[in-house]
Amino acid sequence: MRNKPALIGSVIILVLVLVAVLAPVLAPYDFAKTDLNNVEKPPSAAHWFGTDQLGRDMLSRLIYGARSVVFVIVVVSTISLTLGLTLGALAGYFGGWVDTLISRIIDFLFAFPDLLFIFFIAATIKPGLVNSLKSFGQTNNIQWLVDFVRSGYADYLVVMIALSVLGWAGLARLVRGQILSLREKDFVLSAQAVGVPTRKIIFRYLIPNALAPILVAISMGLGGIALSEGILAYLGIGLQPPNPSWGIILADNAGRYWREWPEMLWLVFLPFVVMASVVFAFNFVGDGLNEALNPELQ
């Protein structure tokens, strides 16, 4: 691999995933455990990355924050990829009313500026949905549902669905365009002529050939999802405190509850550097893929 940034990016992503999966093993402390005798301590042997304003171990919080990012990235990209590939391919391949219907839905979703749309969903549907989930769990005695709501991940799910709803539309539009141009190619015609089933034509013939720009779009998109996760948590509409997300850590230490912190640089600088390097990593890999797959544009 000649592309150094892409290589570094891949390593960072690998580390991120490992840290997310192994968080309970790696974290030296409980991420929510407060220690009021050790408030805002600089990095030391006991707390490598120092402690925050409630005496919580920063390293453990950052490690669990990785979990939150990876969780969101996996869920959002899976949903939007499945929807985007399938619906985009259907629209491009069949044309006609299928195309019209899917394209109009995409148009409609594109009518909302994305962050504002998520904002709106978080302000309107989320509280009602989370509350009804909770009361449904309580009245029917479904313990895991109650726990799920209490854990703060229910709030998260709503935001993730909103992110996916926007994510698939962009991808579907891209896939549709690719399929439209591939549909007329001879190899598709010959496949149709020898009676290859439609499903197989779409998934074995068309999508693999349309893959290059789709891959680039996805890898670039992952960095965007990671950023959105942080921003939404920062704004208080993603994961709920005390659960750690890098956005929440930033908000706690320097954002919503603004405080003087000249001597507490690590509280803001560390989550910033960690978050930035993860987004960098995704963009580096995306850039590298772009270079490898579309050499004429570089």
Add this chain to the structure above:
Amino acid sequence: MLAYIVRRLLWLPVLLILISLLTFALGLYGPGDPVQVMLGLHTNPQIVEQVRKEYGFDKPFPVQYWNYVTNALQGNFGYSLVKYQGQRVSDLIAKRLPITLQLNLVAVLWSVPLGIALGILAALRRKTWLDVFVRAVVILGISLPVIGLMPVLDFALSRKHEIGALGIGPFLPPGGWQGVFAPHIIQPAFILGLGALAVFTRQTRAAMLEVMNADYIRTARAKGLKEWMVITRHAMRNALIPLITIIGFTLAGLFAGSFLVEQFYGIPGAGALAYDALLSKEYYIIMAFTLIAAVVYVIFNLIIDIAYVFVDPRIRYK
């Protein structure tokens, strides 16, 4: 061509109705009972009933929707329920929107021209240190999380640092709003413009690279045109046209960024108002924002798509 424009124009009202319907339905029923939001949980039921009547919440949904839309068309988006109780949402927004627009304008004015210039330079000096530098700027602009960059920059620039006996700084005031010409605007406008800078640089560079390989550039060179004439007359003119299509996305991104920047720097603009509204469930304000933003965005993108055809006669929509 004409058919395309007519079809887009016919689709526009349908889209606007769908947008307003969704916004209204979610806004009204999403966050819970608006009267409860306004009066709190423990209020005399009689008063609740009275307020419900007063605001028309007792009427059936289609009637309420109709009233909301007709009022909105006349510029009345309802009233603030909590923080600015009784004030019209349209007044609140009108008072704060100019600040956001000015801030965004400054952000656009520094970032878009610089982005275009950097993109052109990088494409012309491809694979030199300049190109590498520009691509680094692009990746930085896309990747740096604003929520962390703001406090770090603020720490570096608007605080006094004591190094030994020496005091350095502060270089810039920490924020607040003193109008377009005060140094207070430098930090927020810089942060706000970063994304647009990256997008415009990347797009310009890609478009220039594509154009520079075109046959008409070779022709222009072959007929002995000076290189700068080739670049300004032939390459740039063709490369910059596609940039029109990303203006809409860029502006939407800027507006969304205003939420974060205004809230952090304490700028009393529309973004800060929207954020406040979200936290205090001011659903009339949230609805107004979503509705206005979506409508402006849709119409803006329509104008761009149509204008694109006229600017570039090679484009043919089917």
